[in-house]
Amino acid sequence: MTSQDKSSTNRIGRIVAVTGAHAVILIDGGSDAEMRVKTPEIGTLLKVDTPRTISLCIVSALSSPMPSHMPDEPETRIIEVEFLGELPKDERGAPMHFRRGVSCYPSLGDAVFRASKHELEKAYAYHTDTAIRVGHISQDEAIPAMVKIDDLLGKHFAILGTTGTGKSCTVALILRRILERNPQGHVLLLDVHREYAHAFKDIAEVISPANMNLPFWLLNFEEIVEILIGQQPNRETDVEVLRELIPIAKLRYLNNQRRERPALQRTREQIEPSSIGVDTPVPYRSSDLIGILDEHMGKLELRGELAPYKRLKARLEAINRDSRYAFMFGSLTVQDTMSQVLARLFRIPVNGKPIAILELGGLPSEIINVVVSVLARLAFDFGVWSAGRVPITFVCEEAHRYVPVDRTLGFEPTKRSISRIAKEGRKYGISLCIVSQRPAELDATILSQCNTIFSMRLANERDQAILRAGISDAASSLLDFMPTMGTGEAISFGEGVALPTRIKFDTLPADEWPMSNTASVTGSWAREMPEEGFLQDIVLRWRAQSFAPEGSVFDVPQQATFGQQPNQPAPTPDLTAPLRRLSASPAPKPANGEERQSLASLIRQIRS
Ligand SMILES: Nc1ncnc2c1ncn2[C@@H]1O[C@H](COP(=O)(O)OP(=O)(O)OP(=O)(O)O)[C@@H](O)[C@H]1O
Numbered sequence: 032m033t034s035q036d037k038s039s040t041n042r043i044g045r046i047v048a049v050t051g052a053h054a055v056i057l058i059d060g061g062s063d064a065e066m067r068v069k070t071p072e073i074g075t076l077l078k079v080d081t082p083r084t085i086s087l088c089i090v091s092a093l094s095s096p097m098p099s100h101m102p103d104e105p106e107t108r109i110i111e112v113e114f115l116g117e118l119p120k121d122e123r124g125a126p127m128h129f130r131r132g133v134s135c136y137p138s139l140g141d142a143v144f145r146a147s148k149h150e151l152e153k154a155y156a157y158h159t160d161t162a163i164r165v166g167h168i169s170q171d172e173a174i175p176a177m178v179k180i181d182d183l184l185g186k187h188f189a190i191l192g193t194t195g196t197g198k199s200c201t202v203a204l205i206l207r208r209i210l211e212r213n214p215q216g217h218v219l220l221l222d223v224h225r226e227y228a229h230a231f232k233d234i235a236e237v238i239s240p241a242n243m244n245l246p247f248w249l250l251n252f253e254e255i256v257e258i259l260i261g262q263q264p265n266r267e268t269d270v271e272v273l274r275e276l277i278p279i280a281k282l283r284y285l286n287n288q289r290r291e292r293p294a295l296q297r298t299r300e301q302i303e304p305s306s307i308g309v310d311t312p313v314p315y316r317s318s319d320l321i322g323i324l325d326e327h328m329g330k331l332e333l334r335g336e337l338a339p340y341k342r343l344k345a346r347l348e349a350i351n352r353d354s355r356y357a358f359m360f361g362s363l364t365v366q367d368t369m370s371q372v373l374a375r376l377f378r379i380p381v382n383g384k385p386i387a388i389l390e391l392g393g394l395p396s397e398i399i400n401v402v403v404s405v406l407a408r409l410a411f412d413f414g415v416w417s418a419g420r421v422p423i424t425f426v427c428e429e430a431h432r433y434v435p436v437d438r439t440l441g442f443e444p445t446k447r448s449i450s451r452i453a454k455e456g457r458k459y460g461i462s463l464c465i466v467s468q469r470p471a472e473l474d475a476t477i478l479s480q481c482n483t484i485f486s487m488r489l490a491n492e493r494d495q496a497i498l499r500a501g502i503s504d505a506a507s508s509l510l511d512f513m514p515t516m517g518t519g520e521a522i523s524f525g526e527g528v529a530l531p532t533r534i535k536f537d538t539l540p541a542d543e544w545p546m547s548n549t550a551s552v553t554g555s556w557a558r559e560m561p562e563e564g565f566l567q568d569i570v571l572r573w574r575a576q577s578f579a580p581e582g583s584v585f586d587v588p589q590q591a592t593f594g595q596q597p598n599q600p601a602p603t604p605d606l607t608a609p610l611r612r613l614s615a616s617p618a619p620k621p622a623n624g625e626e627r628q629s630l631a632s633l634i635r636q637i638r639s
């Protein structure tokens with residue numbers, strides 16, 4: 032077949048109307064069967080040859096204004112397209128790299144063809160050092176779907192989809208591929224459901240409340256107010272007292288340090304007392320704060336005036352005793368560990384672990400709110416004070432919880448910290464990855480700052496409408512597929528990808544899945560559960576606020592509903608770790624295969 036023959040089989044029709052980037056194409060006439068072959072799907076990439084370029088357009092609508100009544104009766108079919116980009120031709124007329132925008136507009140009567148494989152490759156598959164493959168495009172399995180790392184992480188991106196559509200797997204897939212290419216990356220991932228340690232294993236620093244140290248003095252005033260005062264009535268007096276006393280406690284700590292370590296005065300660590308404010312991240316002791324409260328109470332006489340001091344003191348003492356806050360208030364000695372905290376969170380140096388996973392599961396929501404606020408703020412401030420020299424990606428799962436559209440919900444400082452990254456983070460190298468099941472419940476400004484979006488299946492109309500509102504016609508016609516897409520499929524659009532398109536993500540091997548526990552109810556209900564000691568162990572962990580290690584007895588990985596999964600054996604969980612932590616007894620030899628013992632017998636073994 033000559034190239035002329037090939038292109039004529041790919042011919043679809045001719046342009047009969049053009050307005051801006053929008054054009055109408057009349058499909059060439061023919062038999063019913065021929066018309067069927069010629070009619071493309073929504074989202075198909077078509078091309079128009081112009082003297083200096085190949086203009087590329089995406090099918091956004093199909094219609095038959097005069098439908099035939101009989102099978103062989105001729106029918107008029109038209110398609111609407113949006114021009115999105117072009118492949119400039121070299122001097123020999125061969126297409127070069129894809130670029131957005133159209134410099135040479137097609138005209139009336141121009142012939143329209145399906146894009147060839149080579150042109151699809153040029154348009155979608157960026158084979159450069161700074162692009163990674165995440166899957167393939169739906170139009171042709173052989174064409175990889177590529178993501179441009181700099182465009183994706185230089186700004187912000189979102190992964191949206193109903194529960195179970197594969198958001199977490201997509202996060203794991205994209206981050207893994209990026210970090211394989213950039214092992215010196217810096218990613219901080221907020222893991223509310225404790226699912227990602229399994230996905231990243233040895234390249235992740237897993238930080239949980241049990242091994243975390245986020246000293247309370249790193250909190251800004253709003254955050255400490257939330258913890259110590261909360262939303263109680265008459266909070267204003269308490270807030271004012273705290274505002275007055277915190278700088279005093281900070282100065283007291285500073286003066287003590289200077290007395291104990293006079294050398295400090297001559298070092299770069301020297302902090303000018305005059306620069307200490309209520310938000311300055313310098314250490315102070317909660318015992319000093321209690322002492323100062325006592326001193327003030329000693330000077331006051333009126334009962335009413337004493338009340339806020341008493342409340343604050345009682346709350347501080349209670350929090351110091353509360354094991355859930357141990358990672359903030361638990362340290363007996365207060366030292367200036369700010370650099371160490373930043374080093375661990377933001378992976379500086381990377382030390383082979385470019386991603387820090389912050390496991391927040393099990394913490395009460397008010398603590399999660401404060402922790403998320405502190406981390407987002409630290410990330411932003413770090414970007415500002417380091418002048419963006421270390422780009423950091425901040426991954427926020429369940430983002431609608433922290434930045435809800437409803438202004439009466441959520442925690443103000445958290446909303447502010449995340450919004451600040453969304454609006455200004457780019458200038459300081461801080462990018463956001465927003466993951467959410469409910470785009471309609473997510474603050475619209477956050478979503479509008481996301482320059483790349485992967486939208487997986489979304490059945491809810493409000494969620495679809497939110498996405499449709501902010502995007503071009505071509506991509507919005509693709510969004511019609513949203514309710515019907517399969518697991519692991521997405522419509523991708525924005526700067527991180529070449530063109531808006533429907534893609535199928537690559538299959539993640541089972542040992543790299545997040546342990547999201549897509550429960551097989553029938554599987555669980557077919558087994559006799561629970562074993563002896565099951566409930567006692569749950570109660571033990573619950574009270575000790577200590578989780579099972581990743582992959583507990585309940586987290587049996589499921590056979591994926593997604594593509595073909597390699598036949599991976601379920602990872603053998605180390606069932607004894609939480610008990611070891613509690614009893615500090617030596618680790619028994621890891622169980623494997625048939626030797627795996629029930630949790631109950633292990634508990635007995637360790638106790639004896
Ligand atoms: N790229 C993929 N490779 C392999 N399996 C996948 C992939 N995407 C999705 N799956 C399958 O889909 C299941 C659900 O995926 P995932 O946990 O990522 O969904 P989710 O959207 O994060 O759900 P939720 O909103 O409840 O957190 C996985 O357990 C896995 O079986």
Ligand SMILES: [Mg+2]
Pocket residue numbers: 198199200547
């Ligand atoms: Mg998930």
